[in-house]
Amino acid sequence: MSKKNKxxxxxxxxxEDDFAQWxxxxxxxxxxxxxxxxxxxxxxxxxxxxxxxxxKDELDRxxxxxxxxxxxxxxxxxxxxxxxxxxxxxxxxxxxxxxTHGGDEELQERIAVRPTSEVLFCEYYSRHIHSYRDLPKxxxxxxxxxxxxxxxxxxxxxxxxxxQEGHTAHATDKDAEIETARMxxxxxxxxxxxxxxxxxxxxxxxxxxxxxxxxxLTIEALMHDGKALQSGTSHHFGSxxxxxxxxxxxxxxxxxxFVHQTSWGLSTRIMGALIMVHGDNRGLVxxxxxxxxxAMIIPVxxxxxxxxxxxxxxxxxLKGLVRxxxxxxxxxxxxxxxxxxxxxxxxxxxxxPKDIEKEQVVLVRRDTGEKEFVALADLEKRLPELxxxxxxxxxDKALAHRNEKTTSVTTMEEFxxxxxxxxxxxxxxxxxxxxxxxxxQEETTATSRCIPFEQEKLAETCxxxxxxxxxxxxxxxxx
Amino acid sequence: MSKKNKxxxxxxxxxEDDFAQWxxxxxxxxxxxxxxxxxxxxxxxxxxxxxxxxxKDELDRxxxxxxxxxxxxxxxxxxxxxxxxxxxxxxxxxxxxxxTHGGDEELQERIAVRPTSEVLFCEYYSRHIHSYRDLPKxxxxxxxxxxxxxxxxxxxxxxxxxxQEGHTAHATDKDAEIETARMxxxxxxxxxxxxxxxxxxxxxxxxxxxxxxxxxLTIEALMHDGKALQSGTSHHFGSxxxxxxxxxxxxxxxxxxFVHQTSWGLSTRIMGALIMVHGDNRGLVxxxxxxxxxAMIIPVxxxxxxxxxxxxxxxxxLKGLVRxxxxxxxxxxxxxxxxxxxxxxxxxxxxxPKDIEKEQVVLVRRDTGEKEFVALADLEKRLPELxxxxxxxxxDKALAHRNEKTTSVTTMEEFxxxxxxxxxxxxxxxxxxxxxxxxxQEETTATSRCIPFEQEKLAETCxxxxxxxxxxxxxxxxx
Numbered sequence: 006m007s008k009k010n011k012x013x014x015x016x017x018x019x020x021e022d023d024f025a026q027w028x029x030x031x032x033x034x035x036x037x038x039x040x041x042x043x044x045x046x047x048x049x050x051x052x053x054x055x056x057x058x059x060x061k062d063e064l065d066r067x068x069x070x071x072x073x074x075x076x077x078x079x080x081x082x083x084x085x086x087x088x089x090x091x092x093x094x095x096x097x098x099x100x101x102x103x104x105t106h107g108g109d110e111e112l113q114e115r116i117a118v119r120p121t122s123e124v125l126f127c128e129y130y131s132r133h134i135h136s137y138r139d140l141p142k143x144x145x146x147x148x149x150x151x152x153x154x155x156x157x158x159x160x161x162x163x164x165x166x167x168x169q170e171g172h173t174a175h176a177t178d179k180d181a182e183i184e185t186a187r188m189x190x191x192x193x194x195x196x197x198x199x200x201x202x203x204x205x206x207x208x209x210x211x212x213x214x215x216x217x218x219x220x221x222l223t224i225e226a227l228m229h230d231g232k233a234l235q236s237g238t239s240h241h242f243g244s245x246x247x248x249x250x251x252x253x254x255x256x257x258x259x260x261x262x263f264v265h266q267t268s269w270g271l272s273t274r275i276m277g278a279l280i281m282v283h284g285d286n287r288g289l290v291x292x293x294x295x296x297x298x299x300a301m302i303i304p305v306x307x308x309x310x311x312x313x314x315x316x317x318x319x320x321x322x323l324k325g326l327v328r329x330x331x332x333x334x335x336x337x338x339x340x341x342x343x344x345x346x347x348x349x350x351x352x353x354x355x356x357x358p359k360d361i362e363k364e365q366v367v368l369v370r371r372d373t374g375e376k377e378f379v380a381l382a383d384l385e386k387r388l389p390e391l392x393x394x395x396x397x398x399x400x401d402k403a404l405a406h407r408n409e410k411t412t413s414v415t416t417m418e419e420f421x422x423x424x425x426x427x428x429x430x431x432x433x434x435x436x437x438x439x440x441x442x443x444x445x446q447e448e449t450t451a452t453s454r455c456i457p458f459e460q461e462k463l464a465e466t467c468x469x470x471x472x473x474x475x476x477x478x479x480x481x482x483x484x
Numbered sequence: 485m486s487k488k489n490k491x492x493x494x495x496x497x498x499x500e501d502d503f504a505q506w507x508x509x510x511x512x513x514x515x516x517x518x519x520x521x522x523x524x525x526x527x528x529x530x531x532x533x534x535x536x537x538x539x540k541d542e543l544d545r546x547x548x549x550x551x552x553x554x555x556x557x558x559x560x561x562x563x564x565x566x567x568x569x570x571x572x573x574x575x576x577x578x579x580x581x582x583x584t585h586g587g588d589e590e591l592q593e594r595i596a597v598r599p600t601s602e603v604l605f606c607e608y609y610s611r612h613i614h615s616y617r618d619l620p621k622x623x624x625x626x627x628x629x630x631x632x633x634x635x636x637x638x639x640x641x642x643x644x645x646x647x648q649e650g651h652t653a654h655a656t657d658k659d660a661e662i663e664t665a666r667m668x669x670x671x672x673x674x675x676x677x678x679x680x681x682x683x684x685x686x687x688x689x690x691x692x693x694x695x696x697x698x699x700x701l702t703i704e705a706l707m708h709d710g711k712a713l714q715s716g717t718s719h720h721f722g723s724x725x726x727x728x729x730x731x732x733x734x735x736x737x738x739x740x741x742f743v744h745q746t747s748w749g750l751s752t753r754i755m756g757a758l759i760m761v762h763g764d765n766r767g768l769v770x771x772x773x774x775x776x777x778x779a780m781i782i783p784v785x786x787x788x789x790x791x792x793x794x795x796x797x798x799x800x801x802l803k804g805l806v807r808x809x810x811x812x813x814x815x816x817x818x819x820x821x822x823x824x825x826x827x828x829x830x831x832x833x834x835x836x837p838k839d840i841e842k843e844q845v846v847l848v849r850r851d852t853g854e855k856e857f858v859a860l861a862d863l864e865k866r867l868p869e870l871x872x873x874x875x876x877x878x879x880d881k882a883l884a885h886r887n888e889k890t891t892s893v894t895t896m897e898e899f900x901x902x903x904x905x906x907x908x909x910x911x912x913x914x915x916x917x918x919x920x921x922x923x924x925q926e927e928t929t930a931t932s933r934c935i936p937f938e939q940e941k942l943a944e945t946c947x948x949x950x951x952x953x954x955x956x957x958x959x960x961x962x963x
Contacts, residue, residue: 039608042565043595046558048608051623054555076533079525080559080597080628080644081581086521099587102560104597106582107632116522118559118583118597129518129527144530149559149628153586165559 017347019286024230028158031280035289035348038159045157045164049273052348055297057167057273061147063199063295064169064271067191073143073171078125080149082117086124090249093123096216100152102164118151123217123242123268126172127250134174134264136255141184142174160277161234161484168272174252174264178243181265185241188269189222192237196275201292201399202226202282203407204236205430205479207455212439215268219243225454225479227407228281231428233454233481236278239269277484282403283372289349290371292399293392300388301350302331303341305357316356319366319381327388329354346371351395352388372398411479415464417448420480424449430481432457434474436467442478445469451480496826498765503709507637510759514768514827517638524636524643528752531827534776536646536752540626542678542774543648543750546670552622552650557604559628561596565603569728572602575695579631581643597630602696602721602747605651606729613653613743615734620663621653639756640713640963647751653731653743657722660744664720667748668701671716675754680771680878681705681761682886683715684909684958686934691918694747698722704933704958706886707760710907712933712960715757718748756963761882762851768828769850771878772871779867780824781810784817784836795835798845798860806867808833825850830874831867851877890958894943896927899959903928909960911936913953915946921957924948930959 017030032038037053040046049057069075081104088094097120104116119125130142147169157163171188175181189206196202204224214221218240226236244263247253252264283290293299300323304316316331323329332341338355345353355367364381368388372395379387410429414420423431431451435441445468446452460477467474496509511517516532519525528536548554560583567573576599583595598604609621626648636642650667654660668685675681683703693700697719705715723742726732731743762769772778779802783795795810802808811820817834824832834846843860847867851874858866889908893899899910910930914920924947925931939956946953 039612041558041560042562042604042607043558043560046560048558048604049556051553051555055553057556058554074530074534075537076530077528077536077646079520079522079527080630081520081522081525083521101587102583102595103585104581105584106594108578108580115585116581125521125527128521133518151559167556 017286017288020229020284027284027286028280031284031289032159037276037280037289040159041165043164045154045162047159047163047165049167052297053276056279056291056295057276059295059297060195060200060275061169064191064195065147067195068145068169068171071187071191073145073173076144076146078122078129078146078148080119082119082122082124084115084117086128087117089124089127090217090246093217093246097121097152100154102151102153119148120150120152121268121270122146122148122150122170122172123246126268127246127252127266130174130264130266131250131252134252134254137176137257140174140176140254140264141180143171143184144173145169145171158277160273160280163273166273168270170270171268173267174247175266176254176256176262176264178265181241181243181267185222185239185267185269188267189224189237189239192239192269192271193224195271196224196226196236196278197400199292199294200275200279201294201396201403202236202278203400203404205455205457207457207479209238209455210439210442210453210478212442213453215240217242217245219245223455225430225481226278226282227410227429227481228278228484229284229406230281231410231482233430233483234274234278234281235454235483236275237269237271240267242266242268283399284349287343288347290399291349291351293351293396296349296351297328298330298350299328299392300330300352300354301341301345302329302354302356303338303345304331304333305338305355305360307333309358311361312356312358315361319354319356323385323388326385327392351392354388370395372402413461413463415468417445417468420445420451420468421449424451424482428482430454430479432461432463432477432479433468434462434464434466435476435478436470436472437475438467438470438472441467441469445480449480451482454479454481454483496765496767499708499763506763506765507759510763510768511638516755516759516768519638520644522643524633524641526638526642526644528646531776532755535758535770535774536755538774538776539674539679539754540648543670543674544626546674547624547648547650550666550670552624552652555623555625557601557608557625557627559598561598561601561603563594563596565607566596568603568606569696569725572696572725576600576631579633581630581632598627599629599631600747600749601625601627601629601649601651602725605747606725606731606745609653609743609745610729610731613731613733616655616736619653619655619733619743620659622650622663623652624648624650637756639752639759642752645752647749649749650747652746653726654745655733655735655741655743657744660720660722660746664701664718664746664748667746668703668716668718671718671748671750672703674750675703675705675715675757676879678771678773679754679758680773680875680882681715681757682879682883684934684936686936686958688717688934689918689921689932689957691921692932694719696721696724698724702934704909704960705757705761706889706908706960707757707963708763708885709760710889710961712909712962713753713757713760714933714962715754716748716750719746721745721747762828762878766822767826769878770828770830772830772875775828775830776807777809777829778807778871779809779831779833780820780829781808781833781835782817782820782824783810783812784834784839786812788837790840791835791837794840798833798835802864802867805864806871830871833867849874851881892940892942894947896924896947899924899930899947900928903930903961907961909933909958911940911942911956911958912947913941913943913945914955914957915949915951916954917946917949917951920946920948924959928959930961933958933960933962
């Protein structure tokens with residue numbers, strides 16, 4: 006076995022020992038990301054990008070099927086325009102990267118590299134929406150955005166990241182409300198049914214909502230270390246932006262009305278969830294539905310006559326049925342096993358001289374490590390079935406973990422104890438007062454993740470102040 | 485007919501009267517682009533973006549099928565890194581948008597918003613290429629880039645534009661040479677066979693090559709006004725960047741060698757070619773292979789019983805066969821005819837009560853305006869055939885125009901006369917001296933477009949200085 010640089014698979018830190026280091030190791034060893042020259046920027050490498058492209062393609066299909074069209078707006082926003090909506094600029098200005106020079110010339114006005122694009126879409130809508138016939142406008146764009154962050158980690162928090170941002174305008178508040186909910190459901194569909202990650206759906210509290218929004222809906226997932234990750238958000242703007250940007254339409258009676266807007270985004274951050282929900286101490290685990298390679302054929306004793314031919318035949322036979330690849334390099338099978346386990350390829354297909362003799366292959370699942378011998382004649386039936394089983398098992402495992410780590414508490418003592426002991430999500434009643442929300446966060450470092458749609462009545466009183474409770478909130482330490 | 489803002493199709497300027505204004509009118513009236521808040525940036529609207537997405541999808545497929553993988557590199561380049569390759573920085577620095585502040589803090593070093601990404605890929609390759617086994621690296625990315633331009637026009641020259649940029653590293657100069665030629669062929673395939681635009685393939689002269697390249701290959705297309713548009717370029721870097729960035733590998737003998745690199749790009753600029761090659765005085769004309777909607781069903785007398793039902797049935801029947809849509813709005817058919825002619829939709833399907841009675845539809849071609857009556861029973865056969873005919877006719881027309889506007893000249897007098905009289909491409913012999921190239925450009929404003937691969941021997945001597953000719957060059961005024 007060669008000891009050359011790239012032929013050597015380094016060990017990764019065990020997640021029990023140092024979860025943050027495990028994450029960094031997986032990102033590096035599975036060849037997902039490398040660091041850019043500017044601190045906090047990332048290079049998404051071929052394998053990382055192929056996974057993101059699959060996520061992107063699924064979401065893009067969903068977005069288009071629900072009547073949205075893609076557009077492409079500029080990267081640049083003049084400073085004066087960013088300031089039009091007060092809450093919005095307050096939320097984003099501290100993180101803006103500013104362009105001040107074009108070539109040798111100093112610009113008359115500073116330009117923001119977009120941290121998000123509400124301003125640009127609003128300006129456009131103010132010029133293009135005239136009548137109720139122009140509504141709704143259902144636009145989406147895939148774009149890079151920049152937020153100048155102090156502390157960064159690949160995928161989770163980077164100075165530049167990639168996302169889609171939907172921006173819609175509607176005739177009524179109700180229409181915008183329906184859109185906001187519909188796009189949250191789209192995100193939940195993607196994350197649960199394609200990425201095999203269960204989520205809680207709910208509304209952000211006032212203090213956690215998007216800068217400029219009337220309210221924000223969110224999906225929240227639980228990572229392996231018991232911390233939460235906000236995985237997609239959908240904002241109802243009411244007519245706040247419309248008033249700031251003067252976006253009006255004439256209704257059927259000829260009266261001028263403000264439009265009602267939404268925006269919603271899902272970013273490369275979701276790759277962090279993929280890693281931290283399904284990964285284990287052997288590396289990444291990719292759900293079959295988004296895996297660039299679903300099954301990797303590894304010839305065993307490939308120098309023996311007929312093995313490679315048969316392996317290539319098998320590849321050709323399975324192409325079109327599943328996303329299959331073959332590694333016929335001269336590396337040892339053991340090295341290849343490790344490599345594709347590290348990359349989280351859902352199923353490995355081993356094929357050696359003995360298998361050929363017996364007209365069978367060996368299938369090895371990445372998620373459980375289970376082996377099965379399958380007759381070649383049954384493979385076209387069995388392999389897709391097995392991929393479905395892996396997909397389902399990943400979801401079931403993640404759901405069991407999430408549920409096991411979700412605890413209902415009714416006192417602050419319990420809150421602190423459970424957070425310390427188990428981490429994860431804590432359900433607790435809340436009076437609705439921001440003072441309690443702040444106090445809990447200060448005392449525990451947990452933040453309110455959402456006011457879940459599925460409410461329970463755990464107690465009559467707020468977990469913090471003891472006053473009458475208004476609703477149940479889900480809390481967690483979060484990324 | 486309603487006179488509301490968006491229901492009113494404005495006339496466009498005739499191209500004979502003012503070609504530049506015709507272009508601007510088409511871009512606006514066909515709803516391709518709108519202007520961004522920063523001068524020279526553009527908003528690509530839904531219809532414009534849908535066309536670009538089709539071009540992108542075809543090219544992305546070709547790029548992947550030829551073994552390349554997509555990646556995503558950062559938007560930002562530190563100034564010191566941009567300066568590593570002398571020719572490169574000289575070529576791009578005057579057009580760089582500089583970021584100087586992150587939030588409230590002034591940065592220690594200025595950051596360039598990428599005008600192109602050679603620097604970033606080189607830095608990465610210098611860390612990731614070790615052995616001949618790591619080669620070739622065949623990377624591509626779809627990205628936005630910024631070049632601070634003084635004079636801008638939608639698609640043709642914009643401060644921010646969108647493109648793919650391929651960056652590859654190879655073991656030998658020959659391998660890089662093959663790659664450079666292969667990707668130029670890929671561009672020619674896309675532009676000729678999907679966009680129906682004939683191109684001349686050739687090499688740029690030294691003075692026109694990419695900043696930092698050993699040589700640049702190009703495809704050149706002719707616009708309707710007789711001006712050329714560079715439509716895609718592929719650069720061979722030799723080992724120049726490898727030496728500047730120290731990108732080496734150990735060959736099979738264990739000796740250290742520099743890699744040999746290429747880069748190649750095709751941008752949203754190609755949308756300008758689409759407009760200016762196929763468009764006419766009724767608006768845009770989109771070749772069927774890249775048309776978001778290939779056939780638009782327009783019900784006639786749709787208030788009559790059964791018409792709309794039948795039109796929707798037809799839409800459902802044709803779905804999956806071609807990209808079909810229906811306009812069942814309450815606008816007048818004449819308005820709709822104009823609208824979809826403006827948008828260049830290849831075929832219009834008219835269906836009225838009489839047609840239903842006769843079990844037929846009327847097909848109207850956008851390119852020629854020809855009408856034909858087709859029995860409903862034959863439509864599934866005839867419509868795809870007709871789309872092929874439109875595609876072929878657009879190519880044939882563009883080719884005839886290009887050929888008619890390509891003239892061979894042997895004296896400067898002829899050169900000036902023909903350029904004045906006919907415009908278009910001028911073929912002329914050249915001694916290879918840059919002084920002649922400059923002189924021709926100064927005197928005529930035509931630039932050398934390429935040294936075409938298909939050489940002819942028009943004369944023994946240079947068209948400019950009369951010294952022995954080295955090769956034939958194609959000249960034109962260009963965008």
